Ligand SMILES: Nc1ncnc2c1ncn2[C@@H]1O[C@H](COP(=O)(O)OP(=O)(O)OP(=O)(O)O)[C@@H](O)[C@H]1O
């Protein structure tokens with residue numbers, strides 16, 4: 001029987017520091033998610049060894065005794081944080097599930113990822129970056145409304161109703177807030193008013209694009225100015241709808257863009273691509289998540305239901321893609 005190591009960061013392990021924003025631990029997993037993934041891996045016929053975060057891995061790395069590691073560790077700090085576990089595993093020549101360090105760092109940094117999208121002809125909202133609050137003085141070609149995001153965060157960190165701005169004063173305030181609170185540059189994008197979708201992809205050679213999931217906020221699919229915020233995720237105001245309520249042509253376009261994006265950044269085994277579609281029906285890729293949430297409340301489970309497979313089978317699909325890639329199946 002093969003042994004699968006599990007690397008992860010727990011919300012409960014995070015110690016809030018004095019200046020931390022309230023969403024500082026948002027990317028980390030609940031202990032219950034780790035239990036569910038571990039038991040899914042066992043159901044697929046493997047032994048599970050829980051390793052923990054990058055520091056625990058570093059301590060144990062010489063005596064791991066696992067065939068492969070299922071990594072969902074988000075890392076603690078900086079734009080390379082998601083790469084910390086993968087790079088340690090790569091150094092020790094231990095196979096692991098999911099994208100490698102290069103892809104994880106590249107995609108966590110939304111500006112780097114957007115540069116790749118542009119080079120590959122993948123539509124993404126127009127953007128600019130402000131590194132210091134004074135930086136705004138040198139820019140004057142804004143077309144409002146805009147959205148202000150931290151350059152390298154996930155899980156909607158730093159996003160609130162104030163993130164969508166319609167004038168220079170509010171833009172300035174929000175840029176200052178992001179730079180000072182999240183200690184990183186602000187990414188400013190044109191705000192895409194319309195609908196929102198997310199697409200899960202699994203496997204390799206070729207990857208399988210799963211049915212499109214649509215985001216419903218406050219009972220509406222026409223989101224217009226509404227968007228995903230940290231507070232909305234924690235409320236019941238946001239629902240995942242699958243299959244998406246859209247015409248075939250648009251669905252085809254979104255699915256093929258999801259695949260193109262997955263391949264452009266060399267995602268492996270699994271990933272999720274986020275989209276907004278404007279009122280004229282033009283899709284834009286917001287970002288790709290090579291380490292999307294596998295919690296049973298999240299997108300992957302919604303998609304599993306739609307294609308008639310269990311949560312355990314989703315985890316099995318992802319794990320088997322990695323085993324096949326390493327000739328371990
Ligand atoms: N350019 C945009 N126009 C309209 N809405 C946007 C735009 N960029 C982001 N949003 C909204 O903000 C949400 C979060 O943005 P994004 O996906 O870029 O960041 P994230 O925090 O990494 O996401 P996740 O929660 O998927 O990890 C999107 O799901 C969308 O609702």
Ligand SMILES: [Mg+2]
Nearest residue numbers: 156274286287
């Ligand atoms: Mg997103």
